[in-house]
Amino acid sequence: MNQIYPSPTFQVESIPALEIHHLDKSFTVAGRELKVLAGVDLSVKIGEFVTIVGASGCGKSTLLRLILGLDLDYSGDILVDGEHVRRPGLDRSIVFQDHRLLPWLTVEGNVAAALRRSSLSRAAKKETVREHLELVGLTSFSKAYPAHLSGGMAQRVAIARALVNRPRFLLLDEPLGALDALTRLKLQDELKRIVQREGTTALLVTHDVDEAVHLGHRIVVMQPHPGRIATILSIPEQARQDRSSHEFIRLRDKVLGLLAVGAGACQTKERTVA
Amino acid sequence: MEADASPPHLLRGAARHWRPFVAFGVIFLLWLAAAQFAWVDPRFLPSPAAVAARAKTEFTTGTLAFDISESLRRNITGFAIGALAGLLLGLVLGFSRTAERIVGPTLLAFRQIALFAWVPLLSVWFGGADAGKIAFIAVAGFQPVVINTWQGVKGLSPAYRELSEVLIFSRLDFARLVALPGALPSIFTGLHAGLIYAWLATLGSELFLNVTPGIGGRLNEGSQLFEMDLLFLGIIILAVIGLFYNSSAHSLETWLLRRRKR
Numbered sequence: 001m002n003q004i005y006p007s008p009t010f011q012v013e014s015i016p017a018l019e020i021h022h023l024d025k026s027f028t029v030a031g032r033e034l035k036v037l038a039g040v041d042l043s044v045k046i047g048e049f050v051t052i053v054g055a056s057g058c059g060k061s062t063l064l065r066l067i068l069g070l071d072l073d074y075s076g077d078i079l080v081d082g083e084h085v086r087r088p089g090l091d092r093s094i095v096f097q098d099h100r101l102l103p104w105l106t107v108e109g110n111v112a113a114a115l116r117r118s119s120l121s122r123a124a125k126k127e128t129v130r131e132h133l134e135l136v137g138l139t140s141f142s143k144a145y146p147a148h149l150s151g152g153m154a155q156r157v158a159i160a161r162a163l164v165n166r167p168r169f170l171l172l173d174e175p176l177g178a179l180d181a182l183t184r185l186k187l188q189d190e191l192k193r194i195v196q197r198e199g200t201t202a203l204l205v206t207h208d209v210d211e212a213v214h215l216g217h218r219i220v221v222m223q224p225h226p227g228r229i230a231t232i233l234s235i236p237e238q239a240r241q242d243r244s245s246h247e248f249i250r251l252r253d254k255v256l257g258l259l260a261v262g263a264g265a266c267q268t269k270e271r272t273v274a
Numbered sequence: 275m276e277a278d279a280s281p282p283h284l285l286r287g288a289a290r291h292w293r294p295f296v297a298f299g300v301i302f303l304l305w306l307a308a309a310q311f312a313w314v315d316p317r318f319l320p321s322p323a324a325v326a327a328r329a330k331t332e333f334t335t336g337t338l339a340f341d342i343s344e345s346l347r348r349n350i351t352g353f354a355i356g357a358l359a360g361l362l363l364g365l366v367l368g369f370s371r372t373a374e375r376i377v378g379p380t381l382l383a384f385r386q387i388a389l390f391a392w393v394p395l396l397s398v399w400f401g402g403a404d405a406g407k408i409a410f411i412a413v414a415g416f417q418p419v420v421i422n423t424w425q426g427v428k429g430l431s432p433a434y435r436e437l438s439e440v441l442i443f444s445r446l447d448f449a450r451l452v453a454l455p456g457a458l459p460s461i462f463t464g465l466h467a468g469l470i471y472a473w474l475a476t477l478g479s480e481l482f483l484n485v486t487p488g489i490g491g492r493l494n495e496g497s498q499l500f501e502m503d504l505l506f507l508g509i510i511i512l513a514v515i516g517l518f519y520n521s522s523a524h525s526l527e528t529w530l531l532r533r534r535k536r
Contacts, residue, residue: 070439088440100437104455116447 015082017201018044023076035226036062049202051216053209059227060205064171068092093162095175099154101146107157108142114161132160152183163198172204209255221258230258320503328503344487345476352411353472360419368427389414393482402484414475418467426460427453466523
């Protein structure tokens with residue numbers, strides 16, 4: 001392909017990193033069809049950091065599973081780099097809410113486990129593991145076992161593991177949700193720095209509106225029952241930079257307002273169902 | 275202050291170590307007293323001294339050392355065969371849904387058969403000599419190992435399966451990096467139980483099948499010839515070997531799983 005296109009970046013830039021068209025997804029629960037995602041349309045540019053907020057049950061995590069290719073039972077289109085998603089791949093990686101480190105492997109071993117399918121040489125693997133542990137500031141803990149790490153440290157290892165294959169697409173499923181407030185704030189800044197430095201496209205799902213506004217270039221507000229996109233807002237640079245700026249507060253309040261509407265809608269829905 | 279505090283501390287430390295031996299000590303003292311003050315007919319309850327004397331002759335001129343080594347050889351051979359088969363079948367059942375559906379129910383049904391019900395069947399198939407005994411020990415060791423290995427692999431958290439999917443692990447990587455280490459505590463439980471079962475079966479086979487060199491045979495001999503000192507000696511040796519198996523399995527397990535704990 002590089003021979004056909006004199007500049008490989010030309011092709012890359014012309015296609016969005018992620019494109020979702022008319023996505024519908026249902027689960028069958030106890031014989032009844034339960035719609036979790038309805039008519040989701042979303043396009044994410046290369047290098048963009050998009051955050052998704054919404055109440056629980058609005059299908060945010062399901063959306064990530066579909067993008068990962070863990071679940072192929074849906075209608076609509078999901079394209080990553082212009083290609084339909086058919087299976088999990090190393091171009092997409094995820095950080096779960098629970099760090100999901102393997103307790104019997106060291107920090108180093110856990111990060112290296114993600115490289116099992118990589119074509120790098122043994123030495124290159126070792127080097128990239130070291131680089132990524134340095135990136136998350138855990139070089140001195142490379143030989144430690146997960147049981148000896150704090151929640152925040154374990155989540156940093158999970159971030160290093162997700163990035164070690166240099167994925168084009170980083171998915172984050174409430175990665176900081178289980179952490180205490182202080183660690184959370186610290187890791188938000190770190191995550192922002194890391195994603196920026198690696199140049200990965202990122203999609204972060206969160207409950208935390210502050211986090212969504214602080215980290216994202218754009219924020220997707222979802223409403224539940226069935227999960228759908230209420231609106232997509234661009235985040236001005238001032239809002240991203242400064243948590244106490246007018247722009248930040250105005251945007252946060254706007255999103256919170258939208259979410260409250262969503263919660264009201266969900267309640268009426270439940271009442272009509274009952 | 276410190277000088278006052280340290281003696282009780284030392285005593286408490288000593289007490290903690292000695293407590294498990296208290297009941298044992300009391301029983302031994304009662305035994306000693308019973309022999310000393312002739313509470314019981316010494317033909318039924320030999321004195322500790324008589325048992326010690328018997329031990330001395332048995333180990334110097336008798337065959338007891340050989341009997342012990344024969345029992346241990348049978349035990350280890352049978353356990354190795356049973357545990358290995360159990361481990362392999364357990365892994366297959368844990369990994370393959372098809373194998374599980376085909377073999378699983380039968381295996382669970384077989385488990386309901388009391389262990390000693392196998393003795394008559396196996397003695398016909400393999401004979402009452404060494405082969406039959408080892409077959410019985412293998413069956414005893416097999417059962418807990420296969421069930422625990424199977425359930426251990428099956429009971430692996432779905433979160434880890436999902437992770438393996440995301441990291442696109444091959445089947446081999448999944449087994450090596452996720453399933454086996456994840457099932458290890460359960461596999462150890464099975465091996466530990468299998469070791470104890472196999473030891474019980476060793477004795478059972480020696481008591482119920484043909485007389486061959488072995489501790490069970492000597493126990494029978496003691497009972498039939500009314501040599502109570504030999505019977506007592508045999509039982510003490512059995513207890514010591516059982517305890518040794520149990521504690522070495524326990525410490526091996528703790529050592530191998532040490533990294534999981536804080």
